Amino acid sequence: MLNEPLLTARHEDGRDIPLLVWRADRLLPSVSSGPLGGGLGGRKWVLNATVPMSYDREDPADHLADLADQLGLDGPGVGLLTGVDVAEVVDRADTGVRVWATVGLGAPVWAAAAPAVLTQRAGTVNIVAYVPARLGDAALVNAVATATEAKVQALAELGIPGTGTPTDAVTVLCPADGPEAAYGGPRSTWGAPLARAVRAAVVAGGAVAVVPWSERTFA
Template structure:
Protein backbone atom coordinates (compact mmCIF):
# COMPACT_ATOMS: atom_id res chain seq x y z
CA UNK A 1 0.00 0.00 0.00
CA UNK A 2 1.35 3.42 -0.93
CA UNK A 3 0.51 6.88 -2.25
CA UNK A 4 2.75 6.94 -5.33
CA UNK A 5 1.46 10.22 -6.75
CA UNK A 6 2.71 12.25 -3.80
CA UNK A 7 6.18 11.92 -5.32
CA UNK A 8 5.65 10.76 -8.91
CA UNK A 9 3.20 10.97 -11.80
CA UNK A 10 3.47 7.36 -12.89
CA UNK A 11 2.94 3.95 -11.32
CA UNK A 12 3.76 0.69 -13.07
CA UNK A 13 2.20 -2.45 -11.64
CA UNK A 14 4.78 -4.74 -10.10
CA UNK A 15 2.68 -7.87 -10.71
CA UNK A 16 0.63 -7.20 -13.86
CA UNK A 17 2.63 -6.49 -16.98
CA UNK A 18 1.19 -3.64 -19.03
CA UNK A 19 -0.96 -2.14 -16.24
CA UNK A 20 -0.07 1.48 -15.61
CA UNK A 21 -1.48 4.34 -13.55
CA UNK A 22 -0.68 7.88 -14.58
CA UNK A 23 -1.41 11.20 -12.88
CA UNK A 24 -2.17 13.92 -15.39
CA UNK A 25 -3.32 17.51 -14.88
CA UNK A 26 -6.91 16.71 -13.93
CA UNK A 27 -7.18 12.93 -13.87
CA UNK A 28 -5.70 9.58 -12.96
CA UNK A 29 -5.72 7.17 -15.88
CA UNK A 30 -5.40 3.41 -15.50
CA UNK A 31 -4.38 1.88 -18.83
CA UNK A 32 -4.02 -1.75 -19.88
CA UNK A 33 -2.57 -3.44 -22.93
CA UNK A 34 -5.67 -5.63 -23.28
CA UNK A 35 -9.27 -4.66 -22.40
CA UNK A 36 -10.77 -5.97 -19.18
CA UNK A 37 -14.37 -7.01 -18.70
CA UNK A 38 -15.70 -4.47 -16.24
CA UNK A 39 -18.66 -3.81 -13.99
CA UNK A 40 -18.99 -0.24 -12.80
CA UNK A 41 -21.26 2.39 -11.33
CA UNK A 42 -19.30 5.05 -13.26
CA UNK A 43 -21.04 7.84 -15.14
CA UNK A 44 -19.76 6.36 -18.42
CA UNK A 45 -20.71 3.81 -19.51
CA UNK A 46 -21.80 2.09 -16.28
CA UNK A 47 -22.89 -1.53 -15.97
CA UNK A 48 -20.92 -4.21 -17.82
CA UNK A 49 -18.50 -3.10 -20.53
CA UNK A 50 -15.06 -3.64 -22.01
CA UNK A 51 -12.37 -1.10 -21.13
CA UNK A 52 -8.67 -0.52 -21.65
CA UNK A 53 -8.70 2.91 -19.97
CA UNK A 54 -10.29 3.92 -16.66
CA UNK A 55 -10.31 7.64 -15.90
CA UNK A 56 -10.82 9.19 -12.48
CA UNK A 57 -11.48 12.77 -13.56
CA UNK A 58 -11.13 15.60 -11.06
CA UNK A 59 -13.76 18.31 -11.42
CA UNK A 60 -14.09 21.56 -9.45
CA UNK A 61 -16.24 21.68 -6.34
CA UNK A 62 -18.69 23.89 -8.22
CA UNK A 63 -18.88 21.60 -11.26
CA UNK A 64 -22.37 21.63 -12.74
CA UNK A 65 -23.31 20.11 -16.07
CA UNK A 66 -26.68 19.13 -17.53
CA UNK A 67 -25.07 16.19 -19.34
CA UNK A 68 -21.88 15.01 -17.58
CA UNK A 69 -21.83 11.83 -19.67
CA UNK A 70 -21.59 13.75 -22.94
CA UNK A 71 -19.10 16.13 -21.34
CA UNK A 72 -16.90 13.17 -20.44
CA UNK A 73 -17.22 11.59 -23.89
CA UNK A 74 -16.15 14.86 -25.54
CA UNK A 75 -13.14 15.07 -23.28
CA UNK A 76 -12.12 11.50 -24.16
CA UNK A 77 -11.66 12.63 -27.74
CA UNK A 78 -9.32 15.40 -26.56
CA UNK A 79 -7.43 13.01 -24.31
CA UNK A 80 -6.87 10.48 -27.09
CA UNK A 81 -8.99 7.77 -25.46
CA UNK A 82 -11.66 5.79 -27.26
CA UNK A 83 -14.96 6.54 -25.47
CA UNK A 84 -16.28 3.05 -26.21
CA UNK A 85 -13.32 1.53 -24.30
CA UNK A 86 -13.05 4.13 -21.54
CA UNK A 87 -14.75 4.14 -18.14
CA UNK A 88 -15.11 7.53 -16.49
CA UNK A 89 -15.69 8.60 -12.89
CA UNK A 90 -15.90 12.08 -11.34
CA UNK A 91 -14.23 13.23 -8.15
CA UNK A 92 -13.21 16.37 -6.28
CA UNK A 93 -10.73 14.53 -4.05
CA UNK A 94 -6.97 15.07 -4.13
CA UNK A 95 -5.63 12.87 -6.89
CA UNK A 96 -2.13 13.09 -5.45
CA UNK A 97 -3.40 11.32 -2.34
CA UNK A 98 -4.73 8.25 -4.15
CA UNK A 99 -3.84 5.04 -2.36
CA UNK A 100 -2.64 2.01 -4.33
CA UNK A 101 -2.30 -1.60 -3.18
CA UNK A 102 -1.39 -4.76 -5.09
CA UNK A 103 -1.86 -8.37 -4.02
CA UNK A 104 -1.38 -11.88 -5.41
CA UNK A 105 -3.46 -14.85 -4.34
CA UNK A 106 -5.09 -18.12 -5.32
CA UNK A 107 -5.05 -17.87 -9.13
CA UNK A 108 -5.49 -14.10 -9.28
CA UNK A 109 -3.62 -10.84 -9.01
CA UNK A 110 -5.21 -7.52 -8.16
CA UNK A 111 -4.55 -3.82 -8.02
CA UNK A 112 -6.75 -1.44 -6.05
CA UNK A 113 -6.61 2.36 -6.39
CA UNK A 114 -8.82 4.59 -4.22
CA UNK A 115 -9.30 8.35 -4.04
CA UNK A 116 -11.26 9.76 -1.14
CA UNK A 117 -13.07 12.96 -0.30
CA UNK A 118 -15.66 12.75 2.46
CA UNK A 119 -17.38 16.14 2.39
CA UNK A 120 -20.56 14.24 1.42
CA UNK A 121 -20.20 11.52 4.04
CA UNK A 122 -23.55 9.82 4.57
CA UNK A 123 -25.03 6.80 6.32
CA UNK A 124 -27.07 4.46 4.15
CA UNK A 125 -30.38 3.40 5.67
CA UNK A 126 -31.45 6.77 7.02
CA UNK A 127 -34.19 8.93 5.46
CA UNK A 128 -32.93 12.16 3.91
CA UNK A 129 -33.82 14.86 1.48
CA UNK A 130 -32.60 14.04 -2.02
CA UNK A 131 -31.56 16.47 -4.71
CA UNK A 132 -31.27 16.44 -8.49
CA UNK A 133 -27.63 17.56 -8.28
CA UNK A 134 -24.93 16.27 -5.95
CA UNK A 135 -21.62 17.63 -4.78
CA UNK A 136 -18.66 15.95 -6.54
CA UNK A 137 -16.74 14.98 -3.37
CA UNK A 138 -16.64 11.19 -3.37
CA UNK A 139 -14.83 7.92 -2.72
CA UNK A 140 -13.86 6.27 -6.01
CA UNK A 141 -12.37 2.78 -6.12
CA UNK A 142 -10.80 1.07 -9.12
CA UNK A 143 -10.31 -2.66 -8.58
CA UNK A 144 -8.47 -4.46 -11.39
CA UNK A 145 -8.20 -8.24 -11.22
CA UNK A 146 -6.04 -10.46 -13.39
CA UNK A 147 -8.04 -13.66 -13.21
CA UNK A 148 -11.35 -15.20 -14.22
CA UNK A 149 -14.65 -14.37 -12.51
CA UNK A 150 -18.29 -15.00 -13.24
CA UNK A 151 -20.58 -11.98 -13.53
CA UNK A 152 -22.21 -12.90 -10.24
CA UNK A 153 -18.78 -12.99 -8.58
CA UNK A 154 -18.10 -9.52 -9.93
CA UNK A 155 -21.34 -8.31 -8.33
CA UNK A 156 -20.23 -10.10 -5.15
CA UNK A 157 -16.93 -8.18 -5.38
CA UNK A 158 -18.85 -4.89 -5.34
CA UNK A 159 -20.65 -6.01 -2.17
CA UNK A 160 -17.40 -7.02 -0.47
CA UNK A 161 -15.69 -3.78 -1.51
CA UNK A 162 -18.59 -1.71 -0.18
CA UNK A 163 -18.56 -3.52 3.15
CA UNK A 164 -14.79 -2.92 3.42
CA UNK A 165 -15.20 0.78 2.60
CA UNK A 166 -17.86 1.18 5.30
CA UNK A 167 -15.65 -0.62 7.82
CA UNK A 168 -12.72 1.68 7.03
CA UNK A 169 -14.87 4.79 7.48
CA UNK A 170 -16.12 3.46 10.79
CA UNK A 171 -12.52 2.83 11.88
CA UNK A 172 -11.68 6.46 11.06
CA UNK A 173 -14.72 7.87 12.84
CA UNK A 174 -16.16 9.51 9.70
CA UNK A 175 -19.72 10.68 10.35
CA UNK A 176 -22.59 12.25 8.45
CA UNK A 177 -22.51 15.93 9.39
CA UNK A 178 -26.32 16.28 9.47
CA UNK A 179 -26.81 13.76 12.26
CA UNK A 180 -23.42 12.68 13.62
CA UNK A 181 -24.08 9.03 12.80
CA UNK A 182 -21.24 6.83 11.48
CA UNK A 183 -20.99 7.15 7.69
CA UNK A 184 -21.04 4.17 5.34
CA UNK A 185 -19.83 6.12 2.32
CA UNK A 186 -20.60 9.39 0.56
CA UNK A 187 -23.61 10.35 -1.55
CA UNK A 188 -21.72 9.90 -4.83
CA UNK A 189 -19.32 6.95 -4.45
CA UNK A 190 -18.35 4.96 -7.53
CA UNK A 191 -16.55 1.69 -8.16
CA UNK A 192 -15.05 -0.18 -11.09
CA UNK A 193 -14.31 -3.91 -11.00
CA UNK A 194 -12.32 -4.88 -14.09
CA UNK A 195 -11.33 -8.50 -14.75
CA UNK A 196 -8.87 -9.75 -17.36
CA UNK A 197 -10.77 -13.05 -17.81
CA UNK A 198 -7.47 -14.51 -18.98
CA UNK A 199 -8.12 -18.19 -19.72
CA UNK A 200 -4.57 -19.19 -18.84
CA UNK A 201 -5.56 -19.02 -15.17
CA UNK A 202 -7.67 -22.16 -15.75
CA UNK A 203 -9.86 -21.38 -12.75
CA UNK A 204 -13.04 -19.34 -12.63
CA UNK A 205 -13.91 -17.60 -9.35
CA UNK A 206 -17.64 -18.04 -8.85
CA UNK A 207 -17.88 -16.14 -5.57
CA UNK A 208 -16.14 -13.13 -4.03
CA UNK A 209 -17.42 -12.96 -0.48
CA UNK A 210 -15.00 -12.72 2.43
CA UNK A 211 -15.02 -16.51 2.89
CA UNK A 212 -13.19 -16.84 -0.44
CA UNK A 213 -9.53 -16.16 -1.16
CA UNK A 214 -10.31 -13.56 -3.80
CA UNK A 215 -13.02 -11.90 -1.71
CA UNK A 216 -10.76 -11.71 1.32
CA UNK A 217 -8.08 -10.00 -0.79
CA UNK A 218 -10.61 -7.58 -2.28
CA UNK A 219 -11.82 -6.65 1.18
CA UNK A 220 -8.31 -6.12 2.50
CA UNK A 221 -7.21 -4.02 -0.48
CA UNK A 222 -10.26 -1.76 -0.39
CA UNK A 223 -10.16 -1.42 3.40
CA UNK A 224 -6.49 -0.43 3.45
CA UNK A 225 -6.67 2.00 0.51
CA UNK A 226 -9.80 3.70 1.85
CA UNK A 227 -8.07 4.06 5.21
CA UNK A 228 -4.95 5.62 3.71
CA UNK A 229 -6.65 7.89 1.17
CA UNK A 230 -9.23 9.12 3.70
CA UNK A 231 -6.83 9.54 6.61
CA UNK A 232 -4.55 11.76 4.50
CA UNK A 233 -7.18 13.64 2.48
CA UNK A 234 -6.47 16.93 4.27
CA UNK A 235 -2.66 16.59 4.23
CA UNK A 236 -0.53 18.81 2.01
Protein backbone atom coordinates (compact mmCIF):
# COMPACT_ATOMS: atom_id res chain seq x y z
CA MET A 1 0.00 0.00 0.00
CA LEU A 2 1.07 3.60 -0.59
CA ASN A 3 1.55 5.50 2.67
CA GLU A 4 0.22 8.96 3.42
CA PRO A 5 2.50 11.65 2.01
CA LEU A 6 5.12 13.21 4.27
CA LEU A 7 5.71 16.96 3.96
CA THR A 8 9.40 17.77 4.31
CA ALA A 9 11.83 20.33 2.88
CA ARG A 10 15.25 20.88 1.42
CA HIS A 11 17.45 23.91 2.12
CA GLU A 12 18.25 25.75 -1.08
CA ASP A 13 19.17 29.36 -1.89
CA GLY A 14 18.75 30.30 1.75
CA ARG A 15 15.21 28.98 2.03
CA ASP A 16 13.51 25.77 3.04
CA ILE A 17 11.75 24.53 -0.09
CA PRO A 18 8.90 22.03 0.44
CA LEU A 19 8.76 18.46 -0.80
CA LEU A 20 6.05 15.79 -0.58
CA VAL A 21 7.09 12.14 -0.32
CA TRP A 22 4.94 9.01 -0.58
CA ARG A 23 6.53 5.68 0.38
CA ALA A 24 5.55 2.04 -0.07
CA ASP A 25 7.04 -0.95 1.72
CA ARG A 26 7.35 -2.89 -1.54
CA LEU A 27 7.35 -2.30 -5.28
CA LEU A 28 3.95 -1.22 -6.56
CA PRO A 29 2.87 -1.51 -10.21
CA SER A 30 2.64 2.02 -11.57
CA VAL A 31 2.38 4.26 -14.57
CA SER A 32 3.61 7.83 -14.65
CA SER A 33 4.30 10.71 -16.99
CA GLY A 34 6.76 12.23 -14.52
CA PRO A 35 10.28 13.26 -15.58
CA LEU A 36 11.82 10.69 -13.22
CA GLY A 37 10.52 7.12 -13.19
CA GLY A 38 8.03 7.72 -15.98
CA GLY A 39 6.45 4.88 -17.91
CA LEU A 40 5.29 1.51 -16.60
CA GLY A 41 7.05 -0.42 -13.84
CA GLY A 42 7.38 -1.15 -10.14
CA ARG A 43 7.95 1.89 -7.94
CA LYS A 44 8.55 2.27 -4.18
CA TRP A 45 8.11 6.00 -3.72
CA VAL A 46 6.81 9.22 -5.25
CA LEU A 47 8.41 12.63 -4.80
CA ASN A 48 6.62 15.90 -5.64
CA ALA A 49 9.05 18.81 -5.36
CA THR A 50 8.37 22.52 -5.36
CA VAL A 51 10.67 24.56 -7.61
CA PRO A 52 10.76 28.27 -8.52
CA MET A 53 8.58 29.33 -11.45
CA SER A 54 11.83 30.42 -13.12
CA TYR A 55 13.07 26.80 -13.06
CA ASP A 56 14.96 26.14 -16.30
CA ARG A 57 17.17 23.13 -15.63
CA GLU A 58 17.48 20.82 -18.61
CA ASP A 59 18.12 17.76 -16.43
CA PRO A 60 14.98 17.47 -14.24
CA ALA A 61 15.34 13.69 -13.91
CA ASP A 62 18.89 14.07 -12.56
CA HIS A 63 17.79 16.86 -10.24
CA LEU A 64 14.97 14.71 -8.86
CA ALA A 65 17.31 11.75 -8.47
CA ASP A 66 19.64 13.94 -6.39
CA LEU A 67 16.72 15.07 -4.21
CA ALA A 68 15.64 11.45 -3.73
CA ASP A 69 19.17 10.52 -2.70
CA GLN A 70 19.25 13.37 -0.17
CA LEU A 71 16.00 12.02 1.31
CA GLY A 72 17.34 8.49 1.52
CA LEU A 73 14.81 7.11 -0.95
CA ASP A 74 16.08 3.82 -2.30
CA GLY A 75 14.94 1.69 -5.20
CA PRO A 76 12.97 2.91 -8.20
CA GLY A 77 10.53 5.78 -7.73
CA VAL A 78 8.69 8.60 -9.45
CA GLY A 79 9.74 12.26 -9.36
CA LEU A 80 7.51 15.26 -10.13
CA LEU A 81 8.12 19.03 -10.16
CA THR A 82 5.77 21.97 -9.63
CA GLY A 83 5.92 25.72 -9.15
CA VAL A 84 3.30 25.68 -6.38
CA ASP A 85 3.80 24.96 -2.72
CA VAL A 86 3.25 21.23 -2.33
CA ALA A 87 2.02 21.90 1.20
CA GLU A 88 -1.17 23.01 -0.57
CA VAL A 89 -1.83 19.41 -1.66
CA VAL A 90 -5.50 18.41 -1.82
CA ASP A 91 -6.51 14.81 -1.15
CA ARG A 92 -9.78 13.07 -1.94
CA ALA A 93 -11.01 9.49 -1.63
CA ASP A 94 -13.75 7.51 -3.32
CA THR A 95 -14.54 3.79 -2.86
CA GLY A 96 -11.00 3.11 -1.64
CA VAL A 97 -9.28 5.12 -4.37
CA ARG A 98 -7.00 7.88 -3.02
CA VAL A 99 -6.01 10.94 -5.01
CA TRP A 100 -3.62 13.75 -4.13
CA ALA A 101 -3.33 16.82 -6.36
CA THR A 102 -1.17 19.93 -6.33
CA VAL A 103 -2.96 22.40 -8.55
CA GLY A 104 -1.18 25.27 -10.30
CA LEU A 105 -3.29 26.99 -12.96
CA GLY A 106 -1.49 30.28 -13.51
CA ALA A 107 -1.13 29.73 -17.25
CA PRO A 108 -3.63 27.19 -18.60
CA VAL A 109 -3.52 26.23 -22.27
CA TRP A 110 -5.62 24.26 -24.70
CA ALA A 111 -4.03 20.96 -25.64
CA ALA A 112 -4.29 21.76 -29.36
CA ALA A 113 -3.24 25.40 -28.98
CA ALA A 114 -1.29 27.24 -31.64
CA PRO A 115 2.51 27.19 -31.11
CA ALA A 116 2.61 30.84 -30.04
CA VAL A 117 0.31 30.12 -27.11
CA LEU A 118 2.59 27.35 -25.85
CA THR A 119 5.33 29.85 -25.01
CA GLN A 120 3.38 31.14 -22.00
CA ARG A 121 4.74 30.54 -18.53
CA ALA A 122 3.50 27.18 -17.34
CA GLY A 123 1.84 26.19 -14.12
CA THR A 124 1.50 22.51 -13.19
CA VAL A 125 -1.21 20.13 -12.06
CA ASN A 126 0.38 17.02 -10.54
CA ILE A 127 -1.94 14.11 -9.74
CA VAL A 128 -0.89 11.08 -7.68
CA ALA A 129 -3.46 8.28 -7.35
CA TYR A 130 -3.59 4.94 -5.58
CA VAL A 131 -6.13 2.36 -6.74
CA PRO A 132 -6.63 -0.45 -4.17
CA ALA A 133 -6.81 -3.23 -6.77
CA ARG A 134 -4.22 -4.66 -9.12
CA LEU A 135 -4.50 -3.10 -12.56
CA GLY A 136 -3.08 -4.67 -15.71
CA ASP A 137 -0.72 -2.60 -17.84
CA ALA A 138 -3.47 -1.56 -20.23
CA ALA A 139 -5.72 -0.62 -17.31
CA LEU A 140 -2.96 1.52 -15.80
CA VAL A 141 -2.55 3.39 -19.07
CA ASN A 142 -6.33 3.73 -19.32
CA ALA A 143 -6.36 5.11 -15.76
CA VAL A 144 -4.04 7.94 -16.83
CA ALA A 145 -6.50 8.84 -19.59
CA THR A 146 -9.39 8.66 -17.12
CA ALA A 147 -7.60 10.91 -14.62
CA THR A 148 -6.83 13.39 -17.38
CA GLU A 149 -10.44 13.43 -18.58
CA ALA A 150 -11.59 14.08 -15.01
CA LYS A 151 -9.05 16.90 -14.64
CA VAL A 152 -10.37 18.54 -17.81
CA GLN A 153 -13.94 18.17 -16.50
CA ALA A 154 -12.87 19.92 -13.29
CA LEU A 155 -11.24 22.77 -15.20
CA ALA A 156 -14.42 23.24 -17.24
CA GLU A 157 -16.45 23.44 -14.02
CA LEU A 158 -14.01 26.01 -12.66
CA GLY A 159 -14.33 28.10 -15.83
CA ILE A 160 -10.65 27.68 -16.65
CA PRO A 161 -9.99 28.42 -20.35
CA GLY A 162 -7.86 25.38 -21.12
CA THR A 163 -7.43 21.65 -20.77
CA GLY A 164 -4.49 21.90 -18.39
CA THR A 165 -0.93 23.23 -18.44
CA PRO A 166 1.96 22.06 -20.63
CA THR A 167 3.72 20.44 -17.67
CA ASP A 168 0.90 18.48 -15.99
CA ALA A 169 1.74 14.96 -14.81
CA VAL A 170 -0.21 11.92 -13.65
CA THR A 171 1.01 8.97 -11.57
CA VAL A 172 -1.18 5.94 -10.77
CA LEU A 173 -0.08 3.12 -8.45
CA CYS A 174 -1.80 -0.07 -7.32
CA PRO A 175 -1.10 -3.28 -5.33
CA ALA A 176 0.97 -6.05 -6.84
CA ASP A 177 -1.30 -8.83 -5.54
CA GLY A 178 -4.86 -9.93 -6.16
CA PRO A 179 -7.03 -10.49 -9.23
CA GLU A 180 -6.06 -8.27 -12.13
CA ALA A 181 -8.53 -5.64 -13.31
CA ALA A 182 -8.39 -5.31 -17.08
CA TYR A 183 -10.00 -1.88 -17.45
CA GLY A 184 -9.38 1.61 -16.10
CA GLY A 185 -11.86 3.68 -18.11
CA PRO A 186 -14.34 6.10 -16.52
CA ARG A 187 -17.14 3.49 -16.41
CA SER A 188 -15.01 0.63 -15.12
CA THR A 189 -15.05 -0.65 -11.55
CA TRP A 190 -11.98 1.34 -10.52
CA GLY A 191 -11.87 4.01 -13.20
CA ALA A 192 -15.20 5.47 -12.09
CA PRO A 193 -14.14 6.26 -8.48
CA LEU A 194 -10.74 7.40 -9.77
CA ALA A 195 -12.46 9.91 -12.05
CA ARG A 196 -14.69 11.19 -9.25
CA ALA A 197 -11.78 11.58 -6.83
CA VAL A 198 -9.59 13.38 -9.38
CA ARG A 199 -12.39 15.74 -10.32
CA ALA A 200 -13.08 16.54 -6.66
CA ALA A 201 -9.40 17.13 -5.87
CA VAL A 202 -8.76 19.41 -8.85
CA VAL A 203 -11.97 21.39 -8.27
CA ALA A 204 -11.00 21.92 -4.63
CA GLY A 205 -7.41 22.82 -5.48
CA GLY A 206 -8.34 25.05 -8.39
CA ALA A 207 -10.99 26.94 -6.45
CA VAL A 208 -8.28 28.46 -4.26
CA ALA A 209 -6.02 31.15 -5.71
CA VAL A 210 -2.62 29.54 -5.16
CA VAL A 211 0.34 31.89 -5.24
CA PRO A 212 3.42 30.27 -6.82
CA TRP A 213 5.93 29.41 -4.12
CA SER A 214 8.69 31.61 -5.58
CA GLU A 215 6.36 34.64 -5.65
CA ARG A 216 5.40 34.43 -1.98
CA THR A 217 6.64 36.90 0.61
CA PHE A 218 8.74 35.28 3.33
CA ALA A 219 9.40 36.77 6.73
